[in-house]
Amino acid sequence: MEEVALRLEELLFPSVADIAVLSVDMNIEIVRVDAQCTTFGAACPGCGAWSNRVHSSYLRFPADAPSAGRRVVLQLRVRRFRCRNTMCPRRTFVEQIPGLTRRYGQRTERLRSTLAAVGLALAGRAGARLAAVLGVPVSRSTVLRLVDALPDPEVPAPRVVGVDEYATRKGRHYGTVLVDVETRRPIDLLPDREASSLAAWLAQRPGVEVVCRDRAPFYAEGAAAGAPQAVHVADRWHLWHNLSEAAERRVAQHRRCLRALTPAVSQPEPENVPAPDPSTSPWPTGHRFADRTRARHTAVHALREAGHSLRSTQRKLGMSWHTVKRFADAATPEELVHRPVAEPALGPR
Numbered sequence: 417m418e419e420v421a422l423r424l425e426e427l428l429f430p431s432v433a434d435i436a437v438l439s440v441d442m443n444i445e446i447v448r449v450d451a452q453c454t455t456f457g458a459a460c461p462g463c464g465a466w467s468n469r470v471h472s473s474y475l476r477f478p479a480d481a482p483s484a485g486r487r488v489v490l491q492l493r494v495r496r497f498r499c500r501n502t503m504c505p506r507r508t509f510v511e512q513i514p515g516l517t518r519r520y521g522q523r524t525e526r527l528r529s530t531l532a533a534v535g536l537a538l539a540g541r542a543g544a545r546l547a548a549v550l551g552v553p554v555s556r557s558t559v560l561r562l563v564d565a566l567p568d569p570e571v572p573a574p575r576v577v578g579v580d581e582y583a584t585r586k587g588r589h590y591g592t593v594l595v596d597v598e599t600r601r602p603i604d605l606l607p608d609r610e611a612s613s614l615a616a617w618l619a620q621r622p623g624v625e626v627v628c629r630d631r632a633p634f635y636a637e638g639a640a641a642g643a644p645q646a647v648h649v650a651d652r653w654h655l656w657h658n659l660s661e662a663a664e665r666r667v668a669q670h671r672r673c674l675r676a677l678t679p680a681v682s683q684p685e686p687e688n689v690p691a692p693d694p695s696t697s698p699w700p701t702g703h704r705f706a707d708r709t710r711a712r713h714t715a716v717h718a719l720r721e722a723g724h725s726l727r728s729t730q731r732k733l734g735m736s737w738h739t740v741k742r743f744a745d746a747a748t749p750e751e752l753v754h755r756p757v758a759e760p761a762l763g764p765r
């Protein structure tokens with residue numbers, strides 16, 4: 417019998433010392449493990465003094481990690497001790513089993529960490545669904561609470577910091593996200609995109625050597641003030657984005673030159689489709705940039721004619737105020753692309 421009990425403890429509590437399993441009781445759904453602590457006394461959590469003066473004892477029923485698809489509930493007999501230290505504000509205290517229980521905890525430590533891991537991977541709703549499949553019915557808010565209670569991970573001091581904005585409401589409210597570019601992990605969120613907030617954040621991290629940012633003036637100012645030692649670089653996404661937009665715009669401006677250069681390969685127009693009149697619009701349909709500009713121009717003007725203010729139009733379309741103003745000021749979408757070209761044109765315009 418002794419040998420069987422010993423094996424049971426090793427089986428059920430491999431990493432917990434000083435525990436005795438008194439009995440195991442099971443039915444179709446649930447396994448009940450009757451156990452108790454075997455130490456001679458316990459240390460007071462208030463003052464650390466050791467005590468073996470038992471005041472009373474009672475049963476706790478912390479839920480444990482499931483076993484073979486069955487829910488496991490421990491039935492732990494825990495003792496309440498009197499603190500021997502007369503100066504201690506705690507007169508009595510309840511023993512905890514290290515690695516298994518915590519004060520007021522309704523779950524064992526291993527079930528807590530399992531559910532927290534599920535929550536980290538899947539968050540609330542999906543986490544709760546998977547936990548139910550695993551035999552631990554739990555609410556989604558409990559899953560989130562367990563994730564929330566995890567200690568913050570240690571973040572190594574970043575060397576290369578990426579700065580960009582994020583929207584909590586597009587066109588209305590923006591914050592700042594800071595990313596460790598070397599580990600590609602977000603490090604922090606700032607509630608606004610003010611130069612002063614970024615400067616204060618960077619000033620606390622003198623190890624920053626490179627700031628990777630877009631060309632927004634508030635970030636330029638904030639990064640220069642907060643990390644004067646750092647090199648500033650434009651981030652790759654914005655470089656490609658700006659380059660592709662500029663290239664698209666420029667190609668659209670020079671469409672006629674392209675057409676003039678390739679007369680031989682141009683296909684004859686089908687007879688029943690009227691050819692677009694190049695004198696009214698130099699843009700063909702089906703051109704991504706042109707179509708997008710036309711659609712946005714139409715949307716802005718429709719809202720303006722319906723009596724919406726610029727501010728309201730901006731909110732409805734999720735555009736920046738500056739963009740809305742530019743579209744509203746242009747009578748036709750063509751005006752938006754046919755801005756003066758800096759260098760000499762390549763051919764007849």
Ligand SMILES: [Zn+2]
Nearest residue numbers: 460463499504
């Ligand atoms: Zn004490």
